[in-house]
Amino acid sequence: MDKSWMTINNRLTSKEYQQGVKSFLDFATANLGVEDEIRCPCVDCINGTKYSRQVVWMHLIRRGMASSYLTWVHHGEHVPVSRPSVSNDQYGGSGECMTDIDDPPMDELPIMLEEIYVSGLMDDHTDEEPNGLEREDLHKFTRLFEDAQRKVHPTCEKFSVLSFVIKMLHVKVYNKWSNKSFDMVMQVFKDILPECDPTVPWTLYDAKKFLRDLGLGYETIHSCKNDCVLFWKESANLEKWPTCDTCRYKLNDDGGKKIPHKVLRYFPLTPRLKRLYMSKKRAADMRWHNEKCVDDDILRHPADGQAWKDFDKQHPTFSDDSRNGLRSKIGYMGARRHLLENHTWRTSKLFNGQTEHRSKPLDLSGGQILEQIDSATYKPYGKHPQNRKRQRNEHQNLN
Structure with missing residues (x-):
């Protein structure tokens, strides 16, 4: 498409420029459909504001089109990305180490x-x-x-x-x-x-x-040497944690840059979800649970499970949007304790490599649970020097 008219200076008198503006508006209308307003690419608006076709026409005649707007992506033109001249196939070596990737x-x-x-x-x-x-x-x-x-x-x-x-x-x-x-x-x-x-x-x-x-980097968050706290949010500026009284940084007698004892690398979830939805193919896969999942009482996907369905009933606004495909996962430790005493799964080691001989825990009321919490003694979080691993038979009165 010829865009040489964009550089013409005498916009008010040039028929070539005015014809170019008309061809641009026709192009935008053909690609975006008949809309009341389109983005104005003049030198002042720079696609930041939407106006009617007539107003956009006036802006482009009076002010001119932004010279940097060479690819009309806001008006339906695809980004000019040609296939690379080099083949980007997978490495074709015969080594076995790469065949599973x-x-x-x-x-x-x-x-x-x-x-x-x-x-x-x-x-x-x-x-x-x-x-x-x-x-x-x-x-x-x-x-x-x-x-x-x-x-x-x-x-x-x-x-x-x-x-x-x-x-x-x-x-x-x-x-x-x-x-x-x-x-x-x-x-x-x-x-x-x-x-x-x-x-x-x-x-x-x-x-x-x-x-x-x-755009898929990570954030670094300093951590306590004993894993009892992250120096984050309200604790971001602390030099030591008062519970264990351990310094945040290693001793550096030479001065210079402070080196933390431990660093947590946090990979934010939001930009990764956005990146998945940027791909047309992956976006369709992300919505599969809502748009293509068949409810025929066969468990093929977590969306077929009762927990997923109960969540959708409790949060209908969230579940109505097909892009909301994430659900919290809950793991139950010691779940086999609730099985019958002679159940075969209790003696099976397929679950975690161990057998389960403990009896079913007591069914306590909310008040009884609070009493147990109040009567218990708690140790500092993490690997505090005074901590020792609790034995299984300690606190027999607790559930």
Whole structure:
């Protein structure tokens, strides 16, 4: 599609420019359907506000179209992602170690990135101009598009830069390489193939930084040495925890950067759920329980279970949205205690490798349970130096 008219300066008198604006509006109407309002791509609105077709026409004639808006993603045009010139098939070695890895086809990378990119732009709930952080995210994805199509080596027809980095990290995890061994192997590749693309990250640190733009990183939270607390939220600024009086950081006589005793790596759930729904194929799978599950009294999926159905009855608003496919999972410790004394499952070791000889626990009222809680003695959380493992026969009066 010819977009050269966008750079014409004499917009009020140029028939070519006015015809270009008309062709743009016709294109948007054909792709978006007959809507009362469409996003205005003029230099002032920059797709941040919706107006009628006539108002958009006036804005584009008077102000001009934003020169950076070359791909009309807000008006139905697909992001121009061509198939990579390099084949991103799985590594075809004969080694047995890689045959069990269920890798996604590497030629899906550009499609995946396109879905992520477009989903970030086509947010129907956002009518404001993208802020600086959002623009930076789009720039990051643009770089990933390029890396997904650039050959890792001029003569390599198997991997792009992006697929090579993903594959090497996958191999590292699958074969339990140490960080040092990964760096050593990458250095060998670099020495053997000096003509590799200059953007290839040759260390584990750089590789993780390289893939961080995909948006699936993690948060680091400092933890107490004895596992009794996380230095998080209201405790984020504490230097020591008062219960065990243990310092948050290791002693550092030389000064400089403080090193925590322990670090918890937290992988946020929300961005990962968003990423699943960015893919058309995976989004359909995520809604399967609601849209395609057949209720024929056969247990094929957790949605066929009674617990799932009871949850849906108790929370109808939540269950009405097919995207709400997550349910809390409850594990019952010692569940076999409720079986009959002569039940065969009590002597089976298939459950946890042990047999169950304890009798059924007492059925207590709420008041009786509170009395047991009040009469019990509690030790500090975690691995406090004064703690010792409680023996099974302690506190016989407790249920």
